[in-house]
Amino acid sequence: MKFGVIVFPGSNCDRDCRNAIEAVGFDAEFIWHRDTSVAGYDCLVLPGGYSYGDYLRPGAIARFSPVMDSVVEYARDGRPVIGICNGFQILLEAGLLPGAMQRNVGTRFICDRVRVRIESTRTPFTSGCREGDVLTLPIAHADGNYYADPQTLAELEERGQVVFRYCNELGDATPEANPNGSLNNIAGVSNEAGNVVGMMPHPERACEAILGGTDGRRIFESVAEWVRGGVRVGQDG
């Protein structure tokens, strides 16, 4: 099981991702954003950070990096791609996921540990979880306020593309449990096929007990198990 972690100028969770993936027991290699091949990897990770300094909008410039054409092709083949935090923002800007990120309600950068509820287990990254499971994961972002127009939002809900929702300790997605104003408490979504997932929380920062939690392992373990099963998500979307 080999993960490819894409490194954009300004990525700063790339090493965390590689360390976490190795700690969970898999291989990980960096892919420089100017590379044009992503062949040989079982899963692609777009890590967090500040690609291109968040200039213009987070992810707006990184989506035009040379590697992104291959990422789009890889995603269209039904293979697993996950964007974490800034990686999520890049996938949104690239149009691989629906919606957009706005500045947090309250305008502040939030660094915290939050609970998210698993809403869908049909993605490679949550296939080893059960619906309703609550994970505790760190967040660290200024632009994590998920927005989609009303029609897109309704379609997301209807098709089960909401993957994670901010919730309280009882697993309820209350307004108080929503750290940033995201519509419907959305913390992560998938594409229609389910193989591309974006999430604001950082699973890679919760893979070792010494760092305060291990719930993040389930994301990497799920996709590894999924890849072992040789599953491909429907290629016709």
Place this chain on the structure above:
Amino acid sequence: MAKSLRPKHEDDAQTKVVLEVHGVKYVAYVDVQLKQSILDPQGEAVRSALVQMGYGGVQKVRIGKRIRVDLEAANEAECRRIMDEICSQILANPTMETYEYEIKEESGK
């Protein structure tokens, strides 16, 4: 030498040179704003500060971006075509923003 005898890449190079020589210099100012339906936390924070400062008449503040682009194009139609492309592809995110721009020919130095 007849044009048709030149290798294709030379034709391309030739075209480029012609464009560079005859391109008109334009300045475009792009105004990017959040769609009205979208909450603007920054604008709201500024509005609230203005009201606290005593400007009770301030109803609404929206924070957008003004971007200046200097470019060369064959003519105004070409310039607008390029600006539409770059505005919709990168300068604005159509999911949450709208854009408009004005262009003018840059006058001589």
